[in-house]
Amino acid sequence: QQQVKQSPQSLIVQKGGISIINCAYENTAFDYFPWYQQFPGKGPALLIAIRPDVSEKKEGRFTISFNKSAKQFSLHIMDSQPGDSATYFCAAIISGNTPLVFGKGTRLSVIA
C-alpha cells in the first residue's frame, strides 16, 4: 500500500518531442505528489509537485497530470531537450505522517 509504481524504467526521446513518465499508487491517504530530477552525481532536485485536489499543474515545459479516480499521475516534458537527460523520480507522501515514498525512477535520454 505504501508503494509508488513508476514506468517506464528508461525512455529515449528525440529532441523537441514529448517525454511522458507515469506513476501509480494504492494508498488514497497520499496527499502530496512531488517529482524529482536527478543528474548523475548530484542530489535530487524538486521539479514540480501537485496535490490531489488539482488535475493538472504546469510549470514551463513541465506538466503534472493527476487522475485521482485512477490513482495515477504523470509527468509530461514538452519540447524535450538534451539538457533534460536525467533520472526522474515520482514520489508520494502523507503530509505530517509518513516519509517520502519514491518510485523506482526513470532514466530519460533526449537525443538530438
Next chain:
Amino acid sequence: DTEVTQTPKHLVMGMTNKKSLKCEQHMGHRAMYWYKQKAKKPPELMFVYSYEKLSINESVPSRFSPECPNSSLLNLHLHALQPEDSALYLCASSQGWANEQYFGPGTRLTVT
C-alpha cells in the same frame, strides 16, 4: 534560498577509519533527513530528525551514527564501514515532518 549544503563532496575511507559527513541548511526547516542512494536506485531513508530529535531510524546498522547539534546542522558519523556501504549519501530538509523535501548535492562515499 532552498539550499542544503553537504561536505565533503567525496570521501574515501578504509574499513577501520572514523569519518563524519556534514549537512547544513539555513531555511529554518525543522526536519532533516539522511538518505543512502545506490546507483540506479531511488534514495533510501536512513534517519529522520524532527525538532532536533531522532524520530525515525530505519534499522540502520550501528556503524552509522547520526547527530543533530542544532536545527541547522546534521552530522552522520561513520565507523568500521563495509565496502557495500559505498554509495551517495544525501541530506534533505523540510519545513515540518513529512513535508516537501529539499536535497543537498550528496557525499560520494567509497569504502576500501
